[in-house]
Amino acid sequence: MTGGVDVKLCGLSTPAQVAAALDAGPRWLGFVVFARSPRHVAPDDLAALTAPAAGRAERVAVLVDPDDGLVDRVAGAVDVLQLHGGETPERVAAIARRSGRAVWKAWAVGDRLDVEAVNAYAGAVDRFLFDAKPPKDAALPGGNGVAFNAALLRGVAVARPWILSGGLDAASLGPAVARSGARAVDVSSGVEEAPGVKSASLMAAFVAAARTLEPANA
Numbered sequence: 501m502t503g504g505v506d507v508k509l510c511g512l513s514t515p516a517q518v519a520a521a522l523d524a525g526p527r528w529l530g531f532v533v534f535a536r537s538p539r540h541v542a543p544d545d546l547a548a549l550t551a552p553a554a555g556r557a558e559r560v561a562v563l564v565d566p567d568d569g570l571v572d573r574v575a576g577a578v579d580v581l582q583l584h585g586g587e588t589p590e591r592v593a594a595i596a597r598r599s600g601r602a603v604w605k606a607w608a609v610g611d612r613l614d615v616e617a618v619n620a621y622a623g624a625v626d627r628f629l630f631d632a633k634p635p636k637d638a639a640l641p642g643g644n645g646v647a648f649n650a651a652l653l654r655g656v657a658v659a660r661p662w663i664l665s666g667g668l669d670a671a672s673l674g675p676a677v678a679r680s681g682a683r684a685v686d687v688s689s690g691v692e693e694a695p696g697v698k699s700a701s702l703m704a705a706f707v708a709a710a711r712t713l714e715p716a717n718a
């Protein structure tokens with residue numbers, strides 16, 4: 501817990517970025533294992549990269565429609581698998597059983613019905629992550645720095661704890677949390693100098709801003 505609102509700093513890809521992120525003090529660190537991403541971490545490098553976080557932050561691997569081989573290569577290096585592709589509820593459940601890890605399902609929100617639809621996954625996941633729909637020409641399903649109307653989350657009966665994501669930064673965080681009722685947030689682009697280049701000062705400012713927020717009542 502970072503204070504009022506839990507934080508995941510996502511898209512860390514070098515030891516220096518991990519050290520700076522740990523200094524900022526988030527609850528979760530995220531590592532993207534997706535070759536098209538500028539934040540991509542090769543599966544074979546993941547264990548060494550995540551090792552300094554053990555006991556200091558929970559480690560989350562962000563995967564997009566992973567096959568069983570990739571799940572097997574990644575699971576031992578992290579605490580959580582965040583599934584950010586088009587995985588069905590059945591596939592999510594199979595990944596949870598196979599990996600023995602906590603599993604989160606990322607879900608793109610365009611309207612309130614999208615939010616309610618996520619409950620089809622409730623039996624298979626520990627947590628949801630709500631993100632914006634990617635732009636039509638986007639190369640990535642997430643990490644695009646695009647926000648959505650966070651008020652769509654307010655008051656919807658979501659069957660698992662959830663995280664607000666998409667286009668956040670230290671300035672937009674407070675209003676987005678107030679509109680949505682979020683108790684946890686996730687950021688990548690908003691703490692970068694350029695795609696994949698994390699800023700120690702922006703990460704610290706984001707976590708510090710989250711600490712000042714009161715837990716919201718969704």
Ligand SMILES: O=C(O)c1ccccc1N[C@@H]1O[C@H](COP(=O)(O)O)[C@@H](O)[C@H]1O
Nearest residue numbers: 510537642643644645666667687688689
């Ligand atoms: O960050 C990426 O490159 C990425 C690639 C593939 C799937 C998901 C990805 N990122 C996730 O999207 C959120 C939101 O990012 P942003 O703050 O809008 O840039 C990010 O935290 C990751 O969970």
